Amino acid sequence: MIRKKDLKPLIKKIFTGPSIRSRLTRTFLPVIIAAVFIIDVLVRLLSSLIRINPALSRALIAAASAIIVGIIIAKLAKSIGVQIDKTHAELVKKDEELVKINELFTMIAENVNDVFWILDAKVENILYVSPAYERIWKRSIQHLLDNPLTFFDYIHPEDKELVHSVFLIQKTGKKTHIECRIITPGGSIRWIEGHGFPVKDASGQMINFAGIMKDITERKHAEETLRSERDFSDASLNSLPAIFGLVDFNTEKYLRWNKNFEIVTGYSAEEIKKLHPFDVVADPDKELLVKQMKLAFVDGVAFTEVNLVCKSGKHIPYYYTTRPINVNGSPCLISVGIDITNRKQAESEWICEKEAAQNYLDIAGVLLVVINIDMEVTLINRKASEVIGYEEEEIIGKNIIDCFVAPDMRSETMAFAKELLSKELDYAETIKHNNIILNKKGERRTIEWNSVLLRDDTGKITGILSSGEDVTERIEMQNMLTQAKNEWEETFDTINDAITIHDNNYNIIRANKTALDLLGTSLSNTKEFKCYQIYHGCDSPLPDCPCSNALKTGETAVYQMFEPKLSRHLEIKAIPRFDKYGQTIGMVHIARDISEKVKAEEKQHILQNQLMHMQKMESIGRLAGGVAHDFNNLLSGILGFCELALMEIPKDHPSRERIELILGLGEKAASLTNQLLAFSRKQLLVMKNIIINDVVANMAKMLKRIIGEDIVLELKPAKTVKNIMADQNQMEQVLLNLAVNARDAMPNGGILTIETANVSVNDSNVEQTEGIKLGEYIKLVVHDNGSGMDNNVLENIFEPFYTTKDLGKGTGLGLSTVYGIIKQHNGFIDVSSKINEGTTFNIYMPVADTDTQKVTDKDEEQAAGGSDTILVVDDEPILLSIIERALKPLGYRLLIAVTPEEALKINETYEGDIDLLLTDVVMPKMNGKELADIIASRRPAIKVVFMTGYLTETTAHHSSDKMKEFYLQKPIRINLLRQKLREVLDQNEK
Numbered sequence: 001m002i003r004k005k006d007l008k009p010l011i012k013k014i015f016t017g018p019s020i021r022s023r024l025t026r027t028f029l030p031v032i033i034a035a036v037f038i039i040d041v042l043v044r045l046l047s048s049l050i051r052i053n054p055a056l057s058r059a060l061i062a063a064a065s066a067i068i069v070g071i072i073i074a075k076l077a078k079s080i081g082v083q084i085d086k087t088h089a090e091l092v093k094k095d096e097e098l099v100k101i102n103e104l105f106t107m108i109a110e111n112v113n114d115v116f117w118i119l120d121a122k123v124e125n126i127l128y129v130s131p132a133y134e135r136i137w138k139r140s141i142q143h144l145l146d147n148p149l150t151f152f153d154y155i156h157p158e159d160k161e162l163v164h165s166v167f168l169i170q171k172t173g174k175k176t177h178i179e180c181r182i183i184t185p186g187g188s189i190r191w192i193e194g195h196g197f198p199v200k201d202a203s204g205q206m207i208n209f210a211g212i213m214k215d216i217t218e219r220k221h222a223e224e225t226l227r228s229e230r231d232f233s234d235a236s237l238n239s240l241p242a243i244f245g246l247v248d249f250n251t252e253k254y255l256r257w258n259k260n261f262e263i264v265t266g267y268s269a270e271e272i273k274k275l276h277p278f279d280v281v282a283d284p285d286k287e288l289l290v291k292q293m294k295l296a297f298v299d300g301v302a303f304t305e306v307n308l309v310c311k312s313g314k315h316i317p318y319y320y321t322t323r324p325i326n327v328n329g330s331p332c333l334i335s336v337g338i339d340i341t342n343r344k345q346a347e348s349e350w351i352c353e354k355e356a357a358q359n360y361l362d363i364a365g366v367l368l369v370v371i372n373i374d375m376e377v378t379l380i381n382r383k384a385s386e387v388i389g390y391e392e393e394e395i396i397g398k399n400i401i402d403c404f405v406a407p408d409m410r411s412e413t414m415a416f417a418k419e420l421l422s423k424e425l426d427y428a429e430t431i432k433h434n435n436i437i438l439n440k441k442g443e444r445r446t447i448e449w450n451s452v453l454l455r456d457d458t459g460k461i462t463g464i465l466s467s468g469e470d471v472t473e474r475i476e477m478q479n480m481l482t483q484a485k486n487e488w489e490e491t492f493d494t495i496n497d498a499i500t501i502h503d504n505n506y507n508i509i510r511a512n513k514t515a516l517d518l519l520g521t522s523l524s525n526t527k528e529f530k531c532y533q534i535y536h537g538c539d540s541p542l543p544d545c546p547c548s549n550a551l552k553t554g555e556t557a558v559y560q561m562f563e564p565k566l567s568r569h570l571e572i573k574a575i576p577r578f579d580k581y582g583q584t585i586g587m588v589h590i591a592r593d594i595s596e597k598v599k600a601e602e603k604q605h606i607l608q609n610q611l612m613h614m615q616k617m618e619s620i621g622r623l624a625g626g627v628a629h630d631f632n633n634l635l636s637g638i639l640g641f642c643e644l645a646l647m648e649i650p651k652d653h654p655s656r657e658r659i660e661l662i663l664g665l666g667e668k669a670a671s672l673t674n675q676l677l678a679f680s681r682k683q684l685l686v687m688k689n690i691i692i693n694d695v696v697a698n699m700a701k702m703l704k705r706i707i708g709e710d711i712v713l714e715l716k717p718a719k720t721v722k723n724i725m726a727d728q729n730q731m732e733q734v735l736l737n738l739a740v741n742a743r744d745a746m747p748n749g750g751i752l753t754i755e756t757a758n759v760s761v762n763d764s765n766v767e768q769t770e771g772i773k774l775g776e777y778i779k780l781v782v783h784d785n786g787s788g789m790d791n792n793v794l795e796n797i798f799e800p801f802y803t804t805k806d807l808g809k810g811t812g813l814g815l816s817t818v819y820g821i822i823k824q825h826n827g828f829i830d831v832s833s834k835i836n837e838g839t840t841f842n843i844y845m846p847v848a849d850t851d852t853q854k855v856t857d858k859d860e861e862q863a864a865g866g867s868d869t870i871l872v873v874d875d876e877p878i879l880l881s882i883i884e885r886a887l888k889p890l891g892y893r894l895l896i897a898v899t900p901e902e903a904l905k906i907n908e909t910y911e912g913d914i915d916l917l918l919t920d921v922v923m924p925k926m927n928g929k930e931l932a933d934i935i936a937s938r939r940p941a942i943k944v945v946f947m948t949g950y951l952t953e954t955t956a957h958h959s960s961d962k963m964k965e966f967y968l969q970k971p972i973r974i975n976l977l978r979q980k981l982r983e984v985l986d987q988n989e990k
Contacts, residue, residue, distance in 0.1 A: 114214040118199075123171045123209050124148070136192070136215045138184040156181035156189060166196075173198040173206045179216065187650030191220040242338045243308075243318070247277050249293075249331040264339075266311035282307035282315055293333055296322045305340065317344050367447065367468035370454070373421055375399050375414075378463065387447075387470055389440025404437045406444060420451065421461055429453075434471070446472045459719065498591040501577075504551065504584060506530040506541060518566065518593065531589065537565040550574035550587050560594070569598040633876050635971035639663060640882030643974045689848050690728050692756050692778050693717040699732055703739045703752075710749035711742075717756045723848040724778050730821045737818050738782045738841055745786030745839060755781040759844070772828045776847040785838040794833060865890025865978075868915040868985050872896050873903040873931065874947065875923045879972065883918070886974045887981070900926040907935050914942055916985055921948040943984050947972060 115137075116130040126148045129141050137144075137154060144151060155163050159180035166178045176196040181189050196211035237244050237258040243265075246256040254272050262269060265280055278286050285306035296302035302322045307315040318337040325334050367387055370379035377395050385392055388404050395403060405413050413435050420431060431451045436444050451466040498515035500508050508531055511519070519534055532541045541548045546557040557574045571592040579585045642663040649656055696715060704713050735754070742752045759779045761772055789797065797815055818841075822829045826846055833839035870892050874880050880896055887894060895910065897903035900923055907914070917935055921928040932944045945966045966984050968977060 114212050116212055117210065119170070119209040121207050121209070123167070127208065136190065136213075137182065138186065154182045156183055166194075170196050170209050173209070176211070183650075186648050187653065189217075190215055191217045240336070242336050244337075245277075245335050246325075246327070247333045247335070248327070249333055252276055255327065255332065264308070264310065264316070271311075280309050282309050292320075292322060296333060297324045297331070300324065308337070317341055319343075367470070368466070369400070369468070370463060370465050371400050371417075372463040373461065375401055375417060377403070384468070387439065387445065388437065404439065406436045406438050409436050417464065420453070420464060444472075445470055446475050498593070500531065500589045500591075501586065502531055502547060502589055503586040506532060506547060508534065509586070515591070518568070518591065520566075535563065535565065546572045546574035547587055547589060550576045551584055554578075554584055562598075568593055569595045633879065633970065636876070637878040637882065639971050640879070640886070640974060644882065644885050647974075687725050687727055689723045690726055690731070691721060691723055692731070692780060692845065693721050695728060695731050696735065696754055696756065696780075699735050703735065706736070706739055707743040707752055711746055712749075712751045714751060714753045716753060718758060721756050721758055721778050722776065724825075724845040725848040726825050726845065727821075730825070734818050734821055734843070735782070737815065741815065742782065742784035742786060742839070745784055745788070750785045750838075753781070753783045755779075755783070757781075758847075761844070772844060777827075777844040778847060780843040780845065781840060782843075783838060783840040788835045788837050788839055789833040790835060794831060797831060864982055865892065866982065866985060867891050867893065869893040869895065869913060870916045870918055870981070871903060871906060871914050871935075873898075873900060873917070873919040873923070873928070875899060875920065879920075879947075882972070882974070883977070886977060890978065892981075899923070900928075900931045903931060904934060907938060914939055916943045916945065916981065918945050918947065918981065921946050943987075945980060945984055 110131050112130070113132055114130075115132045116128070117126065117133075118128040119125065120127055126145055129144060131141070133139070133141055133144065139154070152160060152163065162178065163180055166176045169176050175198070176194070178194045180192055180194075182192055183189055192213050193216045194211055194213040196209060198206045199208040199210050201207050237256075238260070240258055240260060243261040244256075244258040245254055245261055247253065248255050254275060254277070257272055262272065265272075267275065267280075278289070281289050289304060289306055292302040292304040300323065302320075304320045304322065306318060306320065308318045309315055317340050319340045320335050320337045322333055322335045325332050365383060367384035368379070368381040369377060369384050372378055376397055377400050378397075380392055380395055382392075385395070388395070390403070401410050401414055401417075416433065416435075429452065432449070433451065434446060434448050436446055439445060447468040448471045449466045449468040451464050453461050454463040454465055456462050493513035495512055496514055498512065498518040500511040500515050502508055508529065521534065531547060532538055532545065536542060536545075544559075546559045549555075549557040554576050556576070557572075559572045560569070561572065562569050571594050573590040573592075575588045575590070576584045577586045577588060642659050645659050646656065646663070649659075696717060700713065700715060707713060739752065746752075757779045759777050761774055761777060819829060822843055822845075828844040829841065831839065831841050865887075870887065872880060872883050872894055874883075875898060877898065880898065884894055884896060895906050895914065897906055903917075903919070914935075917932055919928040919931055923931075928946050928948075932946075936942055936944070943966075945968060947968045947970055966980065968980055
């Protein structure tokens with residue numbers, strides 16, 4: 001119930017309300033006035049009739065009026081109550097809707113990535129800023145609300161004028177759009193795109209100004225990258241000496257071309273846009289061009305020779321390579337053409353030279369015959385025609401076997417020719433062989449041939465060139481001499497010792513087969529030499545020669561000696577021969593080859609030295625690996641904090657240059673540790689199937705720049721080589737280090753030769769290389785003709801920090817790095833050298849079991865973050881600090897452990913998922929591999945990334961079917977760490 005004291009204000013409130021006041025004015029007030037007027041008239045009329053006292057009359061009028069007004073007020077109160085209840089219900093409903101709208105607005109504004117803001121109608125005070133402001137601006141919202149004008153302090157100096165102009169436009173109530181840069185507290189620059197719009201009431205009056213701002217830094221970077229890539233593409237195409245064109249196959253119009261296309265054809269860019277591809281091709285070649293364009297879509301590539309027609313009308317022969325390409329869903333053709341004017345001219349000159357060459361061949365004194373792979377004669381000179389008895393026109397184009405090879409020799413000759421055509425011979429390698437032919441008269445003639453393979457420009461075998469000599473008479477004479485020789489040497493030839501009979505003047509009268517084999521000569525030749533000439537290669541007897549002593553003393557002389565001329569160790573026995581008067585008339589000289597016995601003794605000594613050398617190198621390797629491991633941990637701290645500092649300070653900060661200098665020195669130190677690891681065979685390798693010929697070819701251009709113009713680089717790759725399993729970067733490092741050493745050995749110029757070959761190491765040749773095993777290998781030979789090395793240098797050449805260079809001109813790690821790389825690849829290396837004759841390195845790499853696999857390199861990109869949980873384990877606190885600072889800003893949840901024991905405790909107690917384990921390999925009490933196995937037994941889905949300073953037996957031989965393992969080489973680089981973790985986390989388990 002409403003109390004009396006509350007009635008007045010309530011009524012005042014009710015009646016003063018706009019809706020109540022309106023209803024009262026329109027409805028009840030006129031009724032009350034009319035009712036009071038009527039009552040007053042009635043009372044006055046009644047009082048005049050019955051003569052009522054005026055005071056009573058006024059009282060009656062007042063009472064009647066009060067009753068009427070009371071009735072009207074009662075009615076009015078009831079109506080007002082209903083109205084109040086209705087209005088209250090509507091207000092409650094609208095208030096609830098307003099609360100819901102406000103909640104929805106708050107939820108959207110606080111969860112979107114963009115910043116939502118509201119200014120007052122004068123655009124001077126900030127009414128609202130969404131939480132995304134703090135993520136993008138890296139500043140407090142409250143600070144901005146308290147100090148609105150500081151917003152301009154965050155704008156990049158170059159963009160402040162633009163932002164100020166937009167701010168003035170906002171005050172006019174117009175929509176705005178802007179792209180500008182801001183500077184975060186860390187000094188980084190971000191691009192912001194903003195949209196502003198007025199908020200108006202029902203009458204169109206602006207009550208607020210609102211807008212949205214978003215971070216477009218990545219988009220700006222992408223746009224800049226696209227511009228750079230386009231500029232690079234244009235520069236690359238314009239630098240081509242060839243002409244380039246891209247044609248839309250449907251519209252038959254040029255979409256793109258290089259500057260050389262304009263220069264050669266004489267057409268401007270605007271003219272080329274309107275050209276048809278046929279407009280720059282000679283009429284006779286247009287049909288061929290259409291055919292080749294269609295062929296390109298079928299085969300993927302087409303090659304065409306056409307005459308290019310310039311704007312001036314000049315015709316230039318061009319060789320085109322055409323390939324199909326899809327551009328924005330439309331089929332196109334991309335063509336590259338090279339000017340072949342010189343080649344055409346050379347072909348014409350070659351025809352003239354061929355005619356002249358035929359004349360030269362005809363005056364040669366030997367038989368010259370050329371056949372193709374079908375055994376057809378394509379060239380024959382006059383001497384061959386005379387011996388065979390056929391004229392040139394009778395034999396050209398005919399099968400050489402059918403024409404003049406004796407019937408009983410045809411199958412043998414055919415087999416020999418096919419074998420020769422299938423051999424992988426070097427270009428200059430010559431094959432000697434004999435065969436019997438029938439001339440036109442039917443006479444059998446024996447021809448001694450020297451044959452070489454003919455090849456085209458691509459190296460494909462096209463035929464055989466043979467030069468021959470008719471040796472029929474010579475062979476008959478040799479046969480007769482051989483028969484006579486066999487008769488008188490028969491008694492000597494069964495003895496294993498080399499026996500020669502001498503006269504008093506040291507002339508060799510007779511020699512058995514063993515002696516001839518030892519001396520490498522025939523019996524007829526021995527009569528032309530004295531024994532000291534043929535044995536020792538000197539002009540007089542040696543002072544301590546057994547023969548001289550036997551002739552002087554008349555007693556048998558026995559010696560053991562090494563004969564340099566024969567390269568053999570011999571046991572010599574000289575027995576005097578006497579006549580019937582007891583006078584010496586000569587001697588019997590018996591030489592027994594004891595080289596194998598001496599070689600066995602020397603081999604044992606060499607093996608012992610090799611073992612000692614290997615043990616020494618292994619000890620040095622362990623030391624180098626240990627030093628590199630500890631140094632890598634220190635470098636991880638130096639490089640990591642440098643990188644973190646560079647990420648946090650502005651580019652124009654005065655300390656940035658000094659930090660970058662420290663980072664550069666750290667990277668050089670890391671390079672030095674990599675060399676130590678390579679020598680100690682503890683470096684992590686990225687192994688894949690590679691072809692060594694491709695590696696050599698790709699490195700040739702760089703090597704030419706390194707060795708200089710006064711050194712000639714000769715490449716002699718085998719036609720085909722098998723694959724090897726190797727780290728391509730490390731093999732390139734081997735070639736680079738050997739080339740640098742060769743350059744330093746040839747200060748006045750010279751020749752650097754690189755050869756490759758397939759070799760098979762078996763029992764017959766395994767002893768030629770130190771420590772090599774039986775099997776198939778690719779042999780890489782690097783040879784220079786420089787100053788060479790003596791034996792003292794050769795013994796120490798692969799030891800680290802050993803160098804013959806002047807102080808400050810070498811670290812002594814180049815060849816030790818090569819040695820370590822080859823050994824880590826299970827390969828073998830030996831070196832031979834002579835003073836002033838040069839040095840040769842022979843490298844043997846095991847053949848791979850599988851074919852070459854194509855590996856696509858990924859471009860380096862900025863690593864993304866995530867909300868994954870990572871357990872980090874390392875006994876180096878500095879490295880843990882760097883990892884934490886590198887990963888936390890990306891959103892990762894990090895669980896840090898300094899020891900394996902702490903990591904196992906976290907593994908047991910942590911209730912959530914652990915997505916990845918990032919652990920060092922070498923730690924006290926428990927290594928990273930053992931730790932990973934234990935954790936994976938409880939969390940099978942966990943992924944593992946190992947950090948290691950060097951390769952150990954643990955990392956090299958450990959395997960586990962419970963997890964996929966990945967490695968990061970120390971010193972740890974921040975961006976590489978972020979990329980590797982993101983890459984591993986994004987991989988699906990297979």
